[in-house]
Amino acid sequence: MTQTIAVIRGDGIGPEIMEATLHVLDAMQLGLRYEDVDAGMVALEKHGELLPASTLETIRKHGIALKSPLTTPVGEGFSSINVALRRHFDLYANVRPAKSFPNTKSRFGEGVDLITVRENTEGAYIGEGQMVSEDGQIATLTQKVTRHGSERIVRYAFELARRTGRRKVTVVHKANILKSTSGLFLKVAREVAQEYADIECNEMIVDNTCMQLVMRPEQFDIIVTTNLFGDIISDLCAGLVGGLGLAPGANIGADAAIFEAVHGSAPDIAGKGIANPCALLLAAAQMLDHIGKADAGNRIREAIVATLEAKDPALTPDLGGSGTTMSFAEAIARRVAG
Numbered sequence: 001m002t003q004t005i006a007v008i009r010g011d012g013i014g015p016e017i018m019e020a021t022l023h024v025l026d027a028m029q030l031g032l033r034y035e036d037v038d039a040g041m042v043a044l045e046k047h048g049e050l051l052p053a054s055t056l057e058t059i060r061k062h063g064i065a066l067k068s069p070l071t072t073p074v075g076e077g078f079s080s081i082n083v084a085l086r087r088h089f090d091l092y093a094n095v096r097p098a099k100s101f102p103n104t105k106s107r108f109g110e111g112v113d114l115i116t117v118r119e120n121t122e123g124a125y126i127g128e129g130q131m132v133s134e135d136g137q138i139a140t141l142t143q144k145v146t147r148h149g150s151e152r153i154v155r156y157a158f159e160l161a162r163r164t165g166r167r168k169v170t171v172v173h174k175a176n177i178l179k180s181t182s183g184l185f186l187k188v189a190r191e192v193a194q195e196y197a198d199i200e201c202n203e204m205i206v207d208n209t210c211m212q213l214v215m216r217p218e219q220f221d222i223i224v225t226t227n228l229f230g231d232i233i234s235d236l237c238a239g240l241v242g243g244l245g246l247a248p249g250a251n252i253g254a255d256a257a258i259f260e261a262v263h264g265s266a267p268d269i270a271g272k273g274i275a276n277p278c279a280l281l282l283a284a285a286q287m288l289d290h291i292g293k294a295d296a297g298n299r300i301r302e303a304i305v306a307t308l309e310a311k312d313p314a315l316t317p318d319l320g321g322s323g324t325t326m327s328f329a330e331a332i333a334r335r336v337a338g
């Protein structure tokens with residue numbers, strides 16, 4: 001069956017890195033179709049709103065979207081289009097791989113190959129019940145964790161481990177202090193882990209996890225955690241492997257999944273043709289895994305590694321090359337096709 005992908009070209013460097021990514025996908029001749037939809041500043045200009053109903057409908061229809069970064073307008077009103085998308089489609093799993101690539105500026109040239117699975121819909125991060133007292137002296141926030149939310153994210157992590165041949169899931173928590181919320185998450189995680197005797201499971205307190213990630217990142221395989229801890233840990237992991245230019249992420253729900261680069265719209269380099277397309281390309285590889293084309297996803301990852309290993313002059317300046325977004329994409333496309 002031909003899979004159609006809803007494509008959001010986004011703002012700033014978004015259209016440039018999307019063109020590069022689609023160029024590589026086309027070189028693989030996977031029979032994918034694309035349907036362009038608007039979101040962000042482009043949608044505001046064309047349709048008078050940042051996230052038009054027609055965009056939501058197209059994503060719902062195809063169930064898969066590849067999304068470039070969107071500029072979040074500063075000021076009152078809309079908090080974040082990304083948060084709105086997550087909420088609308090109940091995209092409960094935020095899945096962020098972090099893998100060492102050769103010849104990058106990372107501190108770890110090799111040995112990092114982990115995936116952070118972050119709960120995306122509840123916990124402190126969503127800012128439920130935020131209030132500041134009238135005299136400005138006391139600020140409060142409700143932190144809600146549910147059995148349902150914990151169970152589905154932990155199960156997702158274990159299923160991902162099984163599907164991808166990974167051996168270990170580390171449950172990251174702060175149940176020693178946050179006895180109710182983190183406590184429930186850990187309790188449910190332990191129950192779910194019992195069903196996966198083939199996968200090793202260990203538990204780690206979040207502060208120790210941060211230290212361990214910096215000292216010995218190779219001990220981690222899959223990390224599963226609650227929303228706010230996952231937000232922080234996944235950026236730490238992106239830093240371990242060389243930063244934003246190589247960090248993809250997926251937001252996955254039962255009926256829809258959205259794949260994106262972790263970085264933003266980079267207004268400082270927009271229009272210059274020098275944006276690194278790898279983060280979106282790696283997100284496209286995650287998308288291919290998700291739609292049952294894992295071989296194709298691996299071919300993209302291998303082609304990126306080969307291009308970096310060759311110190312190809314076509315690499316973008318952030319990776320030490322003198323090339324452009326498109327020359328980099330063409331160098332990768334030659335390797336995936338061949």
Ligand code: NAD
Nearest residue numbers: 069070071072245262263264265266267268269275276318
């Ligand atoms: P940013 O990620 O856009 O840029 C941070 C720095 O990294 C800049 O110097 C930029 O040039 C560089 N950079 C980012 N991506 C790059 C790439 N592919 N190649 C080379 N260099 C790259 O973060 P920011 O400046 O804080 O945010 C800009 C806008 O993006 C804001 O409106 C923000 O709200 C939005 N944003 C969107 C998303 C998203 O849609 N997922 C995520 C983060 C930020």
